Amino acid sequence: MDEVSMARVDCRAFVEFCQGHHAHACSIPFEELPARMHELPKTSEPLIVYANGAALPQASAFLTSKGYQVAQAIEWTLPLAASLQAAGLWQSGAQSQRLWQPAPLMARFVSEFMPAHQIQPGQGLDIGCGAGRDMVYLAMHGWEMTGIDYIPGALQRAQQLASSQHVTVTTLQLDLETGQDPFGAFADGQFALITVARYLHRPLFPWLKRLLKPGGILIYQTFMQGSEKFGSPRNPNFLLKPGELAQVFAHTDILLDTVETLDDGRPVSAFICRQVADCL
Known part of the structure; x- marks a missing residue:
């Protein structure tokens, strides 16, 4: 080799x-x-x-x-x-090679969708950010990113990753499934970008619409029905139905709505839409 x-x-x-x-x-x-x-x-x-x-x-x-x-x-x-x-x-010196990569859809968003749709970096929110690879990658391309996760250790790793790439991100530990307003710290229409990866809690959908500014972008990647044949998740509450996101966000400008397959065979959504002025 x-x-x-x-x-x-x-x-x-x-x-x-x-x-x-x-x-x-x-x-x-x-x-x-x-x-x-x-x-x-x-x-x-x-x-x-x-x-x-x-x-x-x-x-x-x-x-x-x-x-x-x-x-x-x-x-x-x-x-x-x-x-x-x-x-x-x-x-010699402290410069360390970056070996990790963001999700392919995130890399495609930066290289293809941003220039094609004249999307300028602004405030971004990563919901369920985990160790922060997607969020840090976006920060490396000019986005002012805030990441939310329930696990403190994941947020610590995200901050460490951001530091290694010489960018700054904000992280917040929040439980998004209490049934109360999970985003009280944020204003309606605050974010130009919201990303969600491998996380599905349907009660959040209305809040995503409210948090996006007119012209703001939503990127949603999570497991589709059929993933249970290959492994987790098996709970149907955590699996998207075909066409579900397009239906929920029908009043947006849908830029991409397809299904991708992970290396292990699990199908995941590749969904990007843009908020329009009359959605708020």
């Missing part, structure tokens, strides 16, 4: 990484790996692991247990550093 197609993970201490590393490597010290798995690529992408001493087999074993193929596990030595310098594959 061509080495260029592999992701490089440097599991040494950050100070050592800054002193020098393989070009385009990602710095994740071994002891931080369990909490930073969201910074790695898909498990289908092979990894090259660099580490010192006992950390090398430990890091390799841990990544293998998580489903990764460790194509090479390389002990960091002075001769290795010299060979990298000689080959022009040497970098």
Whole structure:
């Protein structure tokens, strides 16, 4: 396999990484790996692991247990550093390669829908943001993002991810399923963008309409009926029906309404719509 197609993970201490590393490597010290798995690529992408001493087999074993193929596990030595310098594959400093990717629909929104529909970055809200990859990616492209999640650890990881990419995001711990107004801190029509990924709580639909400003964008990606054949979720309350989003948001300008398939076979919605002035 061509080495260029592999992701490089440097599991040494950050100070050592800054002193020098393989070009385009990602710095994740071994002891931080369990909490930073969201910074790695898909498990289908092979990894090259660099580490010192006992950390090398430990890091390799841990990544293998998580489903990764460790194509090479390389002990960091002075001769290795010299060979990298000689080959022009040497970098120093704190810059760490980004190995993670946002959801394909989010990348498509930035590269295709924003220029095609003249969408300018503004305030954005990520509902159920988790570890924040989509939210941070949007912040990297000019959006002023706020992320909501119920799990404090997920919000901590999102803030860490934002810091690693030198962007700022706001995170809020909220329970959106209390039956009360879940968005009391926000004004009607406040957001130019709302994103929801892998989360479905139908009572929130009216609030999404109210929070979007005229011309604002809603991106909704979640599991469709049929996903239960391949794994979770199996509860029908968490599965979209065909055409459901188009019906709920019928008074918007629907820019995309299709179904995509994850690597494991589960169907997910790929839905983007734009609020119009008379929807409020």
